[in-house]
Amino acid sequence: MIKSISVMVALLALVAGCRQPSKKETKQAEITYSNPIDVAFGDPYILDNGDGTYYMYGTGGGAKDGFATYSSEDLINWEFEGQVYTGNTDSSWNEKWFWAPEVYKRGEKYYLFFSAQWKENPTNEEENFMIGVAESDSPTGPFIDLFDRPIFNPGYPIIDANVFVDDDGTNYLYYSRACWKHPVQSEVADWAKAKGWYDEVEESWVYGVELKSDFSGVVGEPVLLLRPPISMDDQQAEWESRSVTSQEINRRWTEGSFLFKKNGIYYIMYSANYYAGKNYAVGYATGSSPLGPFTKAANNPVLQKNVDQGGDVTGTGHNMVLFAADSTEMYCVYHGRTTQSGQERVVFIDPMRIEEDGTLVVDGPTTDAQPLPFTKK
Template identity: 70%
Template sequence: MKISLKYFGAFLSVLMAFASCNSKEKSQEETTAVAAKQTYSNPLDVAFGDPFILNDGDGKYFMYGTGGGAKDGFAAYSSDNLVDWKFEGQVYQGNTDDSWASKFFWAPEVYKIEGKYYMFFSAQWKVNPTNEEENFMIGVAVSESPTGPFIEMYDKPIFDPGYPIIDANVYWEGGKYYLYYSRACYKHPVESEVADWAKEKGWYEEIEESWVYGVELKPDFSGVIGEPVLCLRPPVKMDDAQAEWESRSVTKQEINRRWTEGSVIFKHEDTYYMMYSSNYYAGENYAVGYATSKSPLGPFTKAANNPVLELNTHKGGEVTGTGHNNIVFMDNGDMYCVYHGRTKESGQERVVFLDKMEIKPDGTLVVHGPTTTAQAMPIED
């Protein structure tokens, strides 16, 4: 059958138009797919508390936290983009015949030092002659790999200050190591104007508090050097600029305790920044602030723009209980704040959030969160 050149040309034009249309649709689909891969939204697909992310180099990250499927210990997750996480299983096991720790395993942090991985964590100490309900101490375990197994270095906690302690954070510079921790609220009633006010209201007879301390560590992590130094505590006066947000657990009648815990310290230029969490960790008012110092052991001055991370339900959001954060330092200089929080969907289950943070030219620390909307993927240059 013969087809005239005229009709063949028209037929060819239709084919080309159809192909062009398909190409455009395919291109749009590919662009949409690429754009989706270049953004993420909170919360991440990891459900545990007190998250800590180790930047292991070469674009590899490992995350540890409280819970997350681990029994009497801790599990780990791995990622190459800080957003998509693979479960690596349990990496530390406590509550064994050889372990000093029996239960209540909290807040692991892992540091890479001279090719080895050191995990500092909190747990209940088996040695408990007076049968205290809270006998928390801090220990250290070591591994050749970020995915374990982590083996306890000693058959006892790093040290016993005479009161229960949690939330270890380690900082080192100039050949010295420093351990920061929180004295637990347990049996630590403190006089303050807030406590007096709550008692006058008939709410609580006393208010217990947790305080953050710092102390120099022995290089082999077998103990401490010198006496712990008080770094941070809740405000004593009602007219203190920090009193309102740090006392919400009391003023909202959640519990008769005020916390200063979950501290993490880092240095920016010539200033030390210590971030910390306040209020009831299981309540909606858990929030994060920071303080600065010119020395790793203080004195620390709390920031005027506190809290830098808190619930957003009063602004139409769905996030509460934001706290116990840590910081991911990217090789390109970017910083991300990793923390746990709760959403309407997660209920009381703690889920992990990741939001960008920065230090402004005037030294002000800002966390761009909590967010649940799409934002740019972290990029490691």
């Protein structure tokens, strides 16, 4: 009997030694990560579901005529959950070019804000983008259009919706007016025309407006918040004009805005330059109210290509900010390109912080090993 027990103990020990580590144990063993994350999204947005699970949404990522999502418990290892919204149907208001989704949890419901081409296009405009909202009982969908129309029509094409709820419960919608048929006079435009490069330079501008609590429309008129500099001696002009000065294209962008409040200050981050080019970069501005006025920061851009410093990353932009549950830590989530990814956009997650003087700093782009998000002590 003693010999039998000894053999059994030995077998149990052998089985235990051969046991595969659990998913939780594997994650605990991963003490570092490196960018890019293994998700090919443009315009990434991460929802903290509040139950230990995160959901990432973005442009592309395996979705056809809509959006897909990935889930994760550690922000590094992501599992594809499938398509969560499908447009371009007989009943949808949209038909193509599904961009920049953001999902917000309100009570037990989830709301997907996104950009797409509006079917209602009597003058056959090439860019007829509008912003819509869809609703679901689950972060993995299916999301169904809340209305059979865009949220509102300001009279020009718009993209890149971002929603902010202020301390008093008021909702605000931020978006970018598309460059389409929006030529703007500026010293940069005059300079480019004098060189024989472009007859005109189109621009996109960021606006903000109060949003109705049921998301059915807006309150009042949109307010212009951010635009490219008019003067070439403006300290922001060099980095915000690189698409033109490098002869990439005759457009200057101000898009991909994301607003948050920290220490009583409203921060609005935004992307500039050609979204498909190497010069795409991120800056920010600050203000004392959700609708500004906003002042662009002296340390812009806070996120840009690093190939000039021997790195491997270009096209960094369209970011969002992910906060720890207690708001003590914050991360910048954005897309970029590497030599390996080519023109495919991939996701980066890098630490960011607000200095004591209110200066915003992003520690990126990085591709080297660093601690897992929200694990620093």
